[in-house]
Amino acid sequence: MPLAGRDWPTERHYDLGVIASIRATELRYSYGDTLAVNDVSLDVAPGEIVGFLGPNGAGKSTTIKILTGQLTPDSGSVTLLDLDMASNREAIQARMGVCFEEKNHYNKMTARENLEFFGRLFDVKDLDADALLEKVDLLDRADDRVSTYSKGMRQRLMIARTISNTPDVLFFDEPTDGLDPVSAQAIRRVIKDEASRGAAVLLTTHDMMEADSMSDRVSFINEGHVLVTDTPENLKLAYGQRNVRVRSRTGGEVEEVVIPMDEEGAGERLRGLVTDDVMTIHTEEATLEDIFIQMAGRGLE
Amino acid sequence: MSSGSDVTSKSTMVRAIMAKDLKEFSRDRFYVFMSILGLVFYVLIFWLLPSEVDETITVGVVGSEQFDFTEVSGRAESEGLAIVEYETTDELKAAVEEGDTVVVGMAFPTDLSNPTIEVYIGPGVPPSLETAMTGIASEIAYAAAGVPPPVSGFATEEIILGTDRAGSQVSLQEKFKPMLAFMVLIVEVLALAGLVASEIQNRTVKAITVTPAKVSDFLTAKALFGTSLAFVQVVILLVAVRGLDNGPLIMLTAVFLGSVLATGFGLLAGSIGKDFMSVIFWSMLIFIPLLIPAMALLFPGEAATWITFMPSYPLAQVLIDVSAYGAGWSDVAPLLGLLALWGAAALGMGWLILRKRVQTL
Numbered sequence: 001m002p003l004a005g006r007d008w009p010t011e012r013h014y015d016l017g018v019i020a021s022i023r024a025t026e027l028r029y030s031y032g033d034t035l036a037v038n039d040v041s042l043d044v045a046p047g048e049i050v051g052f053l054g055p056n057g058a059g060k061s062t063t064i065k066i067l068t069g070q071l072t073p074d075s076g077s078v079t080l081l082d083l084d085m086a087s088n089r090e091a092i093q094a095r096m097g098v099c100f101e102e103k104n105h106y107n108k109m110t111a112r113e114n115l116e117f118f119g120r121l122f123d124v125k126d127l128d129a130d131a132l133l134e135k136v137d138l139l140d141r142a143d144d145r146v147s148t149y150s151k152g153m154r155q156r157l158m159i160a161r162t163i164s165n166t167p168d169v170l171f172f173d174e175p176t177d178g179l180d181p182v183s184a185q186a187i188r189r190v191i192k193d194e195a196s197r198g199a200a201v202l203l204t205t206h207d208m209m210e211a212d213s214m215s216d217r218v219s220f221i222n223e224g225h226v227l228v229t230d231t232p233e234n235l236k237l238a239y240g241q242r243n244v245r246v247r248s249r250t251g252g253e254v255e256e257v258v259i260p261m262d263e264e265g266a267g268e269r270l271r272g273l274v275t276d277d278v279m280t281i282h283t284e285e286a287t288l289e290d291i292f293i294q295m296a297g298r299g300l301e
Numbered sequence: 302m303s304s305g306s307d308v309t310s311k312s313t314m315v316r317a318i319m320a321k322d323l324k325e326f327s328r329d330r331f332y333v334f335m336s337i338l339g340l341v342f343y344v345l346i347f348w349l350l351p352s353e354v355d356e357t358i359t360v361g362v363v364g365s366e367q368f369d370f371t372e373v374s375g376r377a378e379s380e381g382l383a384i385v386e387y388e389t390t391d392e393l394k395a396a397v398e399e400g401d402t403v404v405v406g407m408a409f410p411t412d413l414s415n416p417t418i419e420v421y422i423g424p425g426v427p428p429s430l431e432t433a434m435t436g437i438a439s440e441i442a443y444a445a446a447g448v449p450p451p452v453s454g455f456a457t458e459e460i461i462l463g464t465d466r467a468g469s470q471v472s473l474q475e476k477f478k479p480m481l482a483f484m485v486l487i488v489e490v491l492a493l494a495g496l497v498a499s500e501i502q503n504r505t506v507k508a509i510t511v512t513p514a515k516v517s518d519f520l521t522a523k524a525l526f527g528t529s530l531a532f533v534q535v536v537i538l539l540v541a542v543r544g545l546d547n548g549p550l551i552m553l554t555a556v557f558l559g560s561v562l563a564t565g566f567g568l569l570a571g572s573i574g575k576d577f578m579s580v581i582f583w584s585m586l587i588f589i590p591l592l593i594p595a596m597a598l599l600f601p602g603e604a605a606t607w608i609t610f611m612p613s614y615p616l617a618q619v620l621i622d623v624s625a626y627g628a629g630w631s632d633v634a635p636l637l638g639l640l641a642l643w644g645a646a647a648l649g650m651g652w653l654i655l656r657k658r659v660q661t662l
């Protein structure tokens with residue numbers, strides 16, 4: 001099952017071994033003469049978190065709009081939960097949760113009213129707004145209008161709304177962007193919980209540390225084309241450089257040596273440096289951003 | 302917690318969106334204030350306007366004892382003329398010049414061998430009345446002097462072509478009813494446009510379209526909400542100004558079709574407007590020209606041909622025809638048909654533009 005762009009070796013592809021909850025096959029979409037999405041293929045398994053990474057204008061938003069049924073692709077197909085989006089849009093959307101980057105709440109309504117409104121649209125018969133709000137630590141503000149909320153509170157409410165229909169497929173677009181570390185951590189915990197109960201998660205983020213720590217696999221997209229999809233570990237092994245940085249005190253001087261571990265004889269050199277004079281030893285590995293730059297020739301910003 | 306596996310029924314979703322819209326509307330202080338204040342203000346204006354037509358023209362007269370104005374006065378009253386006698390010509394002239402009650406003065410001759418009647422016209426008297434008064438002067442002179450009028454022997458038959466509106470003059474209150482209804486519609490168009498613009502601006506509509514609700518459910522809910530809001534408010538106004546006393550079913554039909562028309566323009570203004578101020582701007586730009594037919598009804602005479610081509614013309618005309626002249630279904634059917642066509646066109650246009658706007662977000 002091909003998961004990544006065609007230009008990359010097939011051994012980098014990942015066999016899910018199960019029916020994918022999200023499957024995009026050779027999607028293409030143009031805005032006029034501009035090709036925004038070019039042969040994008042992507043799979044997300046149940047319970048899996050896939051980080052969808054790329055710079056602004058790379059085609060992430062358009063791809064997500066297609067995957068969530070907001071846009072119809074010029075060609076290619078979208079299958080969610082084994083249902084074709086073109087003919088089962090409403091049935092799919094009933095089992096889908098979308099967390100937008102913009103905090104699109106009804107600000108004149110309370111958090112509880114917002115959740116209840118979307119619960120009615122999803123036909124959730126026994127919506128437990130209190131439980132949802134407690135999950136994102138907003139229960140004490142449940143009956144306050146959203147217009148009085150801080151940015152972090154609005155984002156937490158967005159998370160509560162996204163999971164209000166207990167979705168099987170989840171799309172998160174920059175869910176922790178601009179949040180304080182405590183709020184960001186709380187949101188990451190909810191996303192992990194959702195994946196743990198079996199939901200497939202497609203996560204778009206600019207935060208490479210977040211993508212690295214949260215994602216089972218990451219997919220790089222650039223200029224409308226998926227460059228590669230694989231686990232962060234595999235990508236680092238395949239494309240990154242591992243270094244060991246050793247700082248020693250020799251006489252009154254502090255000396256720092258960097259040993260690329262992929263070079264021949266690196267182990268021997270390292271053993272030679274480990275003496276009583278060593279102050280610190282650090283291992284270094286490539287970040288996802290380093291790998292993206294290496295592949296795309298540009299950064300993620 | 303469980304999500305419905307079946308697709309939520311369309312009516313449930315439309316009702317949910319409408320209930321949400323009502324909640325949002327009721328929490329918008331500006332529109333609620335404008336709606337309530339507007340209604341109270343318009344009803345107050347209505348009841349302060351004159352409810353009867355007073356078209357009596359007071360004519361001051363001076364004449365020698367050869368003229369007996371007592372009998373003439375009685376006959377003239379039934380023709381809409383009030384005759385007031387003055388002692389001297391100077392007093393008469395002063396009264397006419399003052400113009401408070403007497404607008405025309407007539408000084409009849411003391412010397413009947415040289416019978417010239419001087420007619421004094423007050424400032425601001427229209428030329429048509431001036432000519433009529435000059436003619437009436439000789440009639441009064443003959444009647445008061447006890448001799449027959451100069452022209453006699455002709456039998457006259459009055460044939461009214463079209464609706465006899467000269468014989469059943471409409472009070473300013475009646476003439477204002479369509480205008481007040483339009484003023485209420487403007488506020489409701491603003492409210493709907495504000496709701497639509499806020500959905501687009503805050504991107505909340507995107508959140509709706511990734512649920513099982515379709516764009517068409519969103520548009521249906523907005524159209525129904527806008528129509529209901531406008532309809533209810535105008536009906537409240539009409540009840541308060543006794544506008545449903547004549548032909549209530551026809552009036553309600555016209556108001557419903559007018560609400561559809563207003564909703565179409567509300568959707569259009571909301572789609573174009575980017576913020577509160579631009580919504581106000583576009584709503585006014587669209588709706589002020591639509592007031593013209595209602596304004597035209599305040600003035601006597603038939604509406605100019607170009608006014609009859611305005612979308613709001615049939616609504617204004619039906620409201621005045623039914624409430625003031627007691628017109629029936631057969632009289633206003635063509636106008637109601639035209640209004641239905643305009644309403645469908647406006648709603649269709651608003652619907653398409655808003656759908657395009659939502660789809661390109």
